[in-house]
Amino acid sequence: MSVRKFKKVLVANRGEIAVRIMQGLKEMGIGTVAVYSEVDRTALHVLSADEAVFIGPAPASESYLVIEKIISAAIETGADAIHPGYGFLSENGLFAEEVEKAGLVFIGPTSESMAVMGDKLSSRRKMRASGVPVVPGTDEAVTDPEEAIRIADSIGYPVLLKATAGGGGKGMRVVNESSEMASALRQTMGEAGASFGNDACFVEKFITNPKHIEVQVLGDGQGKAIHVFERECSVQRRHQKVIEECPSPSLSNKLRQEICDAAVKTAESINYRGAGTVEFILAPDGGFYFLEMNTRLQVEHPVTEMVTGTDLVRAMVLIAQGEGLCYQQEEISLRGWSMEFRLYAEDASKNFSPSIGKILALTVPQGLGVRLDSGIYEGFDVPIHYDPMLAKLIVWAETRDMCIARSKRVLEEMVLHGPVHNLPFHRWALNQESFADGTYTTNFVDECFDPHNFMPELDEGQAEAVIAAVSLFEATRRGTRPQGSQIKECGSAWALSARMSMTHNK
Numbered sequence: 001m002s003v004r005k006f007k008k009v010l011v012a013n014r015g016e017i018a019v020r021i022m023q024g025l026k027e028m029g030i031g032t033v034a035v036y037s038e039v040d041r042t043a044l045h046v047l048s049a050d051e052a053v054f055i056g057p058a059p060a061s062e063s064y065l066v067i068e069k070i071i072s073a074a075i076e077t078g079a080d081a082i083h084p085g086y087g088f089l090s091e092n093g094l095f096a097e098e099v100e101k102a103g104l105v106f107i108g109p110t111s112e113s114m115a116v117m118g119d120k121l122s123s124r125r126k127m128r129a130s131g132v133p134v135v136p137g138t139d140e141a142v143t144d145p146e147e148a149i150r151i152a153d154s155i156g157y158p159v160l161l162k163a164t165a166g167g168g169g170k171g172m173r174v175v176n177e178s179s180e181m182a183s184a185l186r187q188t189m190g191e192a193g194a195s196f197g198n199d200a201c202f203v204e205k206f207i208t209n210p211k212h213i214e215v216q217v218l219g220d221g222q223g224k225a226i227h228v229f230e231r232e233c234s235v236q237r238r239h240q241k242v243i244e245e246c247p248s249p250s251l252s253n254k255l256r257q258e259i260c261d262a263a264v265k266t267a268e269s270i271n272y273r274g275a276g277t278v279e280f281i282l283a284p285d286g287g288f289y290f291l292e293m294n295t296r297l298q299v300e301h302p303v304t305e306m307v308t309g310t311d312l313v314r315a316m317v318l319i320a321q322g323e324g325l326c327y328q329q330e331e332i333s334l335r336g337w338s339m340e341f342r343l344y345a346e347d348a349s350k351n352f353s354p355s356i357g358k359i360l361a362l363t364v365p366q367g368l369g370v371r372l373d374s375g376i377y378e379g380f381d382v383p384i385h386y387d388p389m390l391a392k393l394i395v396w397a398e399t400r401d402m403c404i405a406r407s408k409r410v411l412e413e414m415v416l417h418g419p420v421h422n423l424p425f426h427r428w429a430l431n432q433e434s435f436a437d438g439t440y441t442t443n444f445v446d447e448c449f450d451p452h453n454f455m456p457e458l459d460e461g462q463a464e465a466v467i468a469a470v471s472l473f474e475a476t477r478r479g480t481r482p483q484g485s486q487i488k489e490c491g492s493a494w495a496l497s498a499r500m501s502m503t504h505n506k
């Protein structure tokens with residue numbers, strides 16, 4: 001394998017992950033190219049890059065997802081390689097192939113790895129053959145309800161019908177008894193056909209109250225892989241993760257070793273190249289089972305970096321340059337504890353609907369063990385067209401208890417005004433008993449969280465004061481402050497804080 005050092009890399013993404021990747025590239029002395037849509041002209045990832053190429057209208061289907069536009073931008077700017085980040089084109093095998101056909105390097109796995117892992121039945125078969133534990137169930141697609149019932153009888157109810165092409169929780173249905181099977185199978189196949197263009201479904205034992213454990217791996221593409229320990233991601237809502245931690249509070253050292261070994265086996269069995277994540281579910285009885293492999297850098301990779309002292313973006317770039325693995329398994333160890341809090345622009349009191357608008361105020365907490373991976377800045381208008389995740393607050397401390405204590409401090413100090421966001425959710429979660437003792441499962445949010453019980457309702461006077469302050473601030477910023485609206489010395493904390501924010505923003 002020959003080494004090809006990159007001079008310039010195009011990052012085919014936006015938001016915090018594009019910024020994070022460019023930070024890594026800069027530290028390696030590599031030039032950075034951003035791509036941006038109409039509404040992202042002033043986005044942070046554009047400001048962070050050495051060069052930026054306009055790629056079209058706001059909808060991702062007309063910009064960030066258009067393979068030809070991304071590749072042309074790379075060729076035009078003389079980039080050597082493309083980093084896809086997560087989402088968008090990151091797990092699109094055709095994209096990876098087109099990038100290589102254009103003579104560029106795709107910083108990620110081969111399209112073959114993506115194909116095997118993109119299909120749940122083929123990945124199940126592959127893992128079973130490699131000796132990685134999979135959930136009891138079938139390795140063939142099922143279409144006949146009678147056959148599905150025979151399988152369910154043999155593994156025991158409840159069972160889960162899963163679409164082969166499904167993902168992110170789409171195309172799954174629990175079946176509690178045989179009488180529900182026929183209609184459940186018909187519905188799951190119908191939805192899968194409509195959503196994924198592939199109606200193949202299979203049957204698995206339904207694991208109730210599971211934990212979500214995933215293992216970070218790095219592969220050299222030549223059959224050698226290492227693990228970078230696990231993350232626990234059980235705090236999620238409708239298959240969207242909200243808090244992740246490293247390590248998992250649920251594993252003994254023995255179980256940790258077994259799961260990490262299984263993940264290495266998974267990666268080596270497909271000659272995996274680059275950074276990947278092997279997802280498992282952990283049953284209450286301690287049994288763990290392969291669910292799927294994500295063939296990309298993940299949102300929650302920073303908690304792994306904090307606890308293992310690694311740089312996963314750098315590791316990916318070195319592998320793509322043909323330099324192999326920059327860490328040996330023996331060099332990777334756990335030190336301390338890390339938690340990541342995803343900051344979403346969404347309104348819990350409105351069924352978590354996305355919230356958009358200008359970032360009016362942003363105070364980033366600092367101090368020992370604090371990291372903010374952010375895609376926003378004060379004054380940026382959050383567009384509606386993309387993921388509502390604005391930034392990730394990542395906290396490290398020596399022990400889990402100290403990490404919780406530091407996280408409480410940091411989440412109290414953080415100030416974010418503009419779109420409605422979920423900082424209140426995080427402050428709530430840290431005070432829950434099952435979070436504090438680490439026994440929480442994937443049912444945590446559904447079972448424990450009631451937005452109406454904790455969302456502080458503003459009383460009328462407070463609401464008026466906030467509206468007045470925000471409109472005055474906006475008017476000042478535009479230079480159209482009405483006559484007579486100057487704030488006089490009146491000793492009130494509201495006035496003082498309004499005046500300070502105006503001075504600050506001049």
Ligand code: MV4
Nearest residue numbers: 135160168169204205206207210212236291442
């Ligand atoms: C399961 C399961 C229970 N039993 N499979 C959800 C998304 C997809 N990655 C697989 N998922 C699950 N598969 C069996 N046989 C429970 C889930 C599941 C879940 C898994 C990980 C994290 C959060 C979850 C939330 C609900 C259900």
